[in-house]
Amino acid sequence: MANTCIVCGRAAGSGEHVFPAALGGRRTNKNIYCTTHDNGYSSLVADLANQVDAFNAMLGVVPDHSNEVKSVRAHDAHSGEELKLSVNESSFTAPRVLFQKPIAHGVQMEMSFPSRQAMNQWLAEQKANGLDVTPLQKAQEHTYYLGEVHHRLRFGGPCGLGAVAYVTQTFLAQAFPDLARSGDLAQFIAYTQAIAKLAQINGGCSEMKNGPPDPRLEPARQAYEASLASLGGQAPVWWDFDPQPDATPNAFEFGHRVVVGVDAVDGQIFGRFSLFSSIHFGMRFGAASASVVTKTVTVDIDPMAAHPPNDIKKIESATAIARVAVPAQPNASLAAAISTKSQERVFSELLRKIEAHSLGKAAAKVHAELAGYSALSEVEAEDLLARVIDGQAQRVLNVAKYVLENFKPHLPAALLLTLGPMIDAMTIHDPNSANGLSTKATETLDLAKGALASQMREDIKVGRLDERRIAELLGEGPGAAVIGQAVLAPMVKMLVPMQI
Numbered sequence: 001m002a003n004t005c006i007v008c009g010r011a012a013g014s015g016e017h018v019f020p021a022a023l024g025g026r027r028t029n030k031n032i033y034c035t036t037h038d039n040g041y042s043s044l045v046a047d048l049a050n051q052v053d054a055f056n057a058m059l060g061v062v063p064d065h066s067n068e069v070k071s072v073r074a075h076d077a078h079s080g081e082e083l084k085l086s087v088n089e090s091s092f093t094a095p096r097v098l099f100q101k102p103i104a105h106g107v108q109m110e111m112s113f114p115s116r117q118a119m120n121q122w123l124a125e126q127k128a129n130g131l132d133v134t135p136l137q138k139a140q141e142h143t144y145y146l147g148e149v150h151h152r153l154r155f156g157g158p159c160g161l162g163a164v165a166y167v168t169q170t171f172l173a174q175a176f177p178d179l180a181r182s183g184d185l186a187q188f189i190a191y192t193q194a195i196a197k198l199a200q201i202n203g204g205c206s207e208m209k210n211g212p213p214d215p216r217l218e219p220a221r222q223a224y225e226a227s228l229a230s231l232g233g234q235a236p237v238w239w240d241f242d243p244q245p246d247a248t249p250n251a252f253e254f255g256h257r258v259v260v261g262v263d264a265v266d267g268q269i270f271g272r273f274s275l276f277s278s279i280h281f282g283m284r285f286g287a288a289s290a291s292v293v294t295k296t297v298t299v300d301i302d303p304m305a306a307h308p309p310n311d312i313k314k315i316e317s318a319t320a321i322a323r324v325a326v327p328a329q330p331n332a333s334l335a336a337a338i339s340t341k342s343q344e345r346v347f348s349e350l351l352r353k354i355e356a357h358s359l360g361k362a363a364a365k366v367h368a369e370l371a372g373y374s375a376l377s378e379v380e381a382e383d384l385l386a387r388v389i390d391g392q393a394q395r396v397l398n399v400a401k402y403v404l405e406n407f408k409p410h411l412p413a414a415l416l417l418t419l420g421p422m423i424d425a426m427t428i429h430d431p432n433s434a435n436g437l438s439t440k441a442t443e444t445l446d447l448a449k450g451a452l453a454s455q456m457r458e459d460i461k462v463g464r465l466d467e468r469r470i471a472e473l474l475g476e477g478p479g480a481a482v483i484g485q486a487v488l489a490p491m492v493k494m495l496v497p498m499q500i
């Protein structure tokens with residue numbers, strides 16, 4: 001019985017990922033869906049994967065069957081150009097023209113390319129088009145400093161919830177193979193099928209792309225509504241903003257969790273789903289018609305584990321602690337969460353955790369890079385320190401900007417009028433420069449890097465530059481104090497005579 005598709009009852013064997021590969025799932029199971037029904041869910045999963053791409057990119061999650069960490073497309077606020085962002089890199093996706101002027105028989109251009117490879121490709125393309133391009137000077141490598149980056153985060157919606165329901169349904173089928181084929185899940189499966197069909201159609205989940213509306217769209221919408229009607233008019237899955245009943249912390253730092261179970265008391269078949277230990281959902285699959293034994297299966301999934309066996313942790317228990325209370329109106333809890341800002345808090349808290357994690361990783365890297373510092377000559381050691389800090393220059397710039405932004409409101413109104421624009425100018429971006437910064441901002445960055453270097457040199461001398469201290473200097477209060485003192489010094493010098 002366990003070898004049949006839970007949707008149609010025909011032979012299973014598609015070998016789908018139990019937890020989606022795009023989200024870092026590494027395990028497959030051939031006993032749950034036939035190929036048709038496995039493929040049928042792929043658009044739905046793709047929709048959820050798109051929604052969490054930004055988090056995966058920030059954490060460096062490598063999708064299964066891929067060698068590259070997840071990246072997302074975003075826009076640089078200053079140049080307006082498209083960027084590819086991941087934990088490993090941020091680069092423009094296309095060449096940028098920094099400057100151009102007509103000259104005799106042609107145009108002189110100053111250009112910036114995402115990489116040497118991209119430059120060579122562009123040169124070859126021009127040649128193929130019959131254009132004669134002569135490099136006037138050797139290419140130089142520059143770091144381009146980012147200001148605000150815009151990436152639209154879209155999360156939830158009927159398809160996001162549908163994907164959550166589908167993934168949890170797959171886990172239920174794995175942990176309770178007989179229950180999944182008992183017919184007690186029929187309405188729930190009909191719902192995930194209906195939303196999956198909608199996800200396959202242009203405009204079904206995402207905004208409609210150009211072109212005439214797909215004639216399949218309206219019937220698919222009606223079928224989806226009909227699947228909800230048989231469930232009492234509402235989706236069997238909902239956002240959960242309440243504290244989680246199972247207080248066992250996730251086995252992994254940014255682990256996902258899927259909980260499935262059944263309660264013998266009333267036959268409730270329940271499920272819970274948490275993304276990155278932060279975003280929680282609840283669902284009710286149905287009620288068992290035959291007698292059942294109470295059991296809960298909890299699986300924690302580490303999206304950052306490269307491969308089995310340490311990518312998941314499974315716990316079985318004979319209680320129904322994670323059973324769910326179906327909200328009277330699932331959308332009401334989401335509406336309340338939005339109006340009380342608790343949904344926003346969920347995301348900002350997750351982003352804060354990711355930022356702390358990446359600061360920790362940067363600190364570990366710097367610590368390792370500086371390991372040989374003490375054995376070097378004074379000149380070599382200085383050189384190494386400067387290079388290592390250069391590697392963290394975007395962070396240093398961010399701290400300088402943060403300090404200056406927070407300094408402004410402390411100024412008396414009269415001074416703010418004159419000093420405000422000066423402070424803004426200290427970190428102003430210039431998309432037409434090779435490094436993306438104005439001359440003034442480059443000076444500010446140099447001041448900040450210099451201040452950090454002298455502080456680190458002092459810290460090494462007294463033996464206190466451990467990973468924690470490096471993290472403090474690169475992105476926390478102590479670093480802000482050191483950098484603030486350096487970048488505000490010229491301003492303070494001006495202020496003192498003014499106040500006398």
Ligand SMILES: [Zn+2]
Nearest residue numbers: 005008034037
């Ligand atoms: Zn099937």
